[in-house]
Amino acid sequence: MPSFASKTYQWQGLSCAYRLSYQEGQKPIVFIHPVGVGLSGQFWDRCVNHWHSQGQSYSxxxxxxxxxxxxxxxxxxxxxxDWAAQLHFFITSEICQPVILVVQGALFPVAMELVHLDPQGIQAMILSGPPAGSLVSENTDPTWQKVRWNLFDSPLGWGFYLYARQESFLRQFSINQLFAKPEDVDDEWLKMLAAGCADLESRHAVYSFLSGFWRRDYREKMQQTEQSVLVVMGDQASSISRDGGAESPEERLQFYTKTFPNAEGVVIPGRNVLPYESTPAFVEACQGFLRAQGL
Known part of the structure; x- marks a missing residue:
């Protein structure tokens, strides 16, 4: 297992945390975690530990x-x-060289904003289970996004978050929406979520995600992306949003590989949290892509 150092940096007067497993002279990979009840960078631990065990040298x-x-x-x-600006500062001030991005799920828009902000700072991107094409192909009315935020940022949202922190809810939501196999919703996963949402102030990031601030038309920015992109889709991929529509994993993959000018895709076993539920297959796909790109 890699040895992680925990560090912090200041951005806009706020403390930002990260963990680092550094290999002298090796290319840096930055992992962007999903946002949800209890989720943080720890989402990637299983993936990074397995990746490191395969003898691939990266930071x-x-x-x-x-x-x-x-x-x-x-x-x-x-x-x-906002998150793209945070990551841009992190990359330019803490890493100080171009990076490879690995992005989970609906944090895809953060990666697109980051690549658009600093194209030279990103060498390649790997997208794990990005959103349904319909969710990133049209602009959502900002007024309704703010209405949703105001509803969540109220006693109603407070009550929802208290309910959503319960293990029974987290387990059932994970089974219904995230994992292909119910038995893969293990104690490690549930303990991680419980620890991540112990501080109720963590609710604001979740409210922001649920308000849909990330839902807009990204096709133009995708078409302007020059980096090589790998899209990894689960063979049972589904959309958490009701607006995601009924599409097969192959159809979603086709949307991304056709919209990006330099993209390829692969379907592996799993559903919506591939780095956690299908770790060996996900890491193998990433390693093969990076080898082919000479990275």
Whole structure:
């Protein structure tokens, strides 16, 4: 297992946390974790541990986004641009060289904002189970996004978060929406979520995600992306949003590989949290892609 060092840096007067497994002279990989009840950079631990066990030499950087994990938990409405700006500062001030991005799920818009902000800072991208094409192909009315935020940022949202922190809810949601096999929703997963949502101030990042600030048309930015992109889709991939529509994993994969000018895709066993539920297959796909790119 890699030896992680825990570090912090200051951005806009806020403390931001990350963990680092550094290999002298090796290319850096930055892992962008999903946002949800109890989720943080620890989402990637199983993946990074397995990757390291395969003898592949990289420097692994696992940041906690603001509002999550060990980073500051300010009462903000977080937009993709906010997290992208945080990560851009992190890369330019802490890593100081171009990176490979590995991005989970609906944090795809954060990666797109980051690549658009600093194209030279990103060497390649790996997308794990990105959102349904319909969710990133049209703009959502900002007024309704703010209405949702105001509903969540109220006693109603407080009650919802208290309910959503219960193990019974986390287990059932994971079975219904995230994992292909119910038995893969293990104690390690549930304990990670429980620890991640112990501080109620973590609710604001979740409210921001549920408000849909990330839902907009990203096709133009995708078409302008010059980096090589790997899209990894689960063979049982589904959309958490009701607006995601009924599409097969192959159809979703086709949307991304056709919209990006330089993308390839692969379907592996699993559903929506591939780095956790299908770790060996996910790491193998990533390693094969990076070898082919000479990275």
């Amino acid at each position: 692994f950087y696992i940041p906690d986004l603001l509002g999550c994990g060990q980073s500051a938990l300010p009462h903000y409405a977080y937009y993709p641009e």
